Amino acid sequence: MFETLKEQPADKILALMQVYRDDPRPEKIDLGVGVYKNAEGVTPVMRAIKAAEKQLWETETTKSYTGLAGDPAFADAMIDLVLGGSVARGNIAAAATPGGTGAVRQGFDMVKLANVGARVFYSDPTWPNHLSILKHMGLEQVPYRYFDEDTRGVDFDGMMADLAKAGAGDIVLLHGCCHNPTGANLTQIQWQEVVALLQKTGATPMIDIAYQGFGDGLEDDAYGVRLVASSVPECLIAASCSKNFGVYRERTGLIMAVSADSARQKINQGTLSFLNRQNYSFPPDHGARLVTMVLTDPALRADWAAELEEVRQSMLGLRTQLASELQRLSGSDRFAFIGQHRGMFSRLGTTSDMVDKLRDEHAIYMVGDSRLNIAGLNTQTVPILAEAIIKVGI
Ligand code: LMR
Numbered sequence: 001m002f003e004t005l006k007e008q009p010a011d012k013i014l015a016l017m018q019v020y021r022d023d024p025r026p027e028k029i030d031l032g033v034g035v036y037k038n039a040e041g042v043t044p045v046m047r048a049i050k051a052a053e054k055q056l057w058e059t060e061t062t063k064s065y066t067g068l069a070g071d072p073a074f075a076d077a078m079i080d081l082v083l084g085g086s087v088a089r090g091n092i093a094a095a096a097t098p099g100g101t102g103a104v105r106q107g108f109d110m111v112k113l114a115n116v117g118a119r120v121f122y123s124d125p126t127w128p129n130h131l132s133i134l135k136h137m138g139l140e141q142v143p144y145r146y147f148d149e150d151t152r153g154v155d156f157d158g159m160m161a162d163l164a165k166a167g168a169g170d171i172v173l174l175h176g177c178c179h180n181p182t183g184a185n186l187t188q189i190q191w192q193e194v195v196a197l198l199q200k201t202g203a204t205p206m207i208d209i210a211y212q213g214f215g216d217g218l219e220d221d222a223y224g225v226r227l228v229a230s231s232v233p234e235c236l237i238a239a240s241c242s243k244n245f246g247v248y249r250e251r252t253g254l255i256m257a258v259s260a261d262s263a264r265q266k267i268n269q270g271t272l273s274f275l276n277r278q279n280y281s282f283p284p285d286h287g288a289r290l291v292t293m294v295l296t297d298p299a300l301r302a303d304w305a306a307e308l309e310e311v312r313q314s315m316l317g318l319r320t321q322l323a324s325e326l327q328r329l330s331g332s333d334r335f336a337f338i339g340q341h342r343g344m345f346s347r348l349g350t351t352s353d354m355v356d357k358l359r360d361e362h363a364i365y366m367v368g369d370s371r372l373n374i375a376g377l378n379t380q381t382v383p384i385l386a387e388a389i390i391k392v393g394i
Helices: 012-022 047-059 072-083 099-114 128-137 156-163 188-201 220-231 262-279 286-296 298-330 352-362 381-392
Strands: 092-097 119-124 140-145 171-175 204-209 235-240 253-258 345-347 371-373
Touching: 012 128, 047 286, 047 298, 072 092, 072 220, 072 235, 072 253, 072 286, 092 099, 092 262, 099 128, 099 204, 099 235, 099 253, 099 262, 119 128, 119 156, 128 140, 140 156, 156 188, 188 220, 204 220, 220 235, 253 262, 286 298, 298 381, 352 381
Parallel strands: 119 140, 119 171, 171 204, 204 235
Antiparallel strands: 092 253, 235 253, 345 371
């Protein structure tokens, strides 16, 4: 029977990881997949996670099943981190998932269960896996304008005009912060305007937040998600712990469904547990347990927040260095946007030919849409990248 299967398209970001690994050039620079690397090129286990792991090894007495939605303590801790006190806990259903991708998938599954005809409005561009999952699930996709190729900022007028076409029964997929792949983000005023539009149209927002703490700080990065969750009758939120806790391979995420009342919350909670059961039964626990320990122990939490802030500051420093190096070499401000973008990524806004040239002639790897991972740089490689960008003629 399997002779009916066709080759599936490779995920562009993950395929690039392999091409990079196979490149024998010692000077190669990886600005591809969204993984944080320190100045030595290492993705470290965060100090607080390491400490929690040690503690867990000493105290854990069983590996028996948790609940279908994971350990409720994980949901409580993450809801507090993402939503603060913006929504009553009794109105939030939540389930642990395998990473942020699992949360996105379970969220889309819930949408499909509720309304098989839902259209999902997504920012153009968005994380390619959003579209791949939607296509696989057969949900209709509608792009909304987002990135302004000239300014490399948000095309807010275009975005609002397109989102006005979403209505009740549709989903508006938003990035909570640190937009992937562009690095261009909404201001607080723009978030307020988006919320007013959602209230007017009745479309349901779904927010993917995978980089909280990487942009303007833990609280500021949650501004949009908290405003949306406290202003509309219902929304979905997919949160990832991969990046801000550095637990990539542990697959740690949470899907949240916010509703207007506790009766609806009960149904949503049952739905999320049901969906977990259908797909993999119990979600992975190890990473979720570590995150819970870090968030609920004041000393571990303070150390984690401090290390995350160091990471954020180092990325901001690299942005500033790259923007000024490019200003010096080009004699213009046309790369100033790199200093204004936030999060792990910036989209250069150049052609895939130029991206290929950077790879072939300079051993510099970035995603074909010209997304570069700022965290793949260090102070020594920034001038090398800047020179290469000017040399290939971007
Ligand atoms: C990325 O966008 O590079 C990361 O989110 C990793 C992934 O799974 O694609």
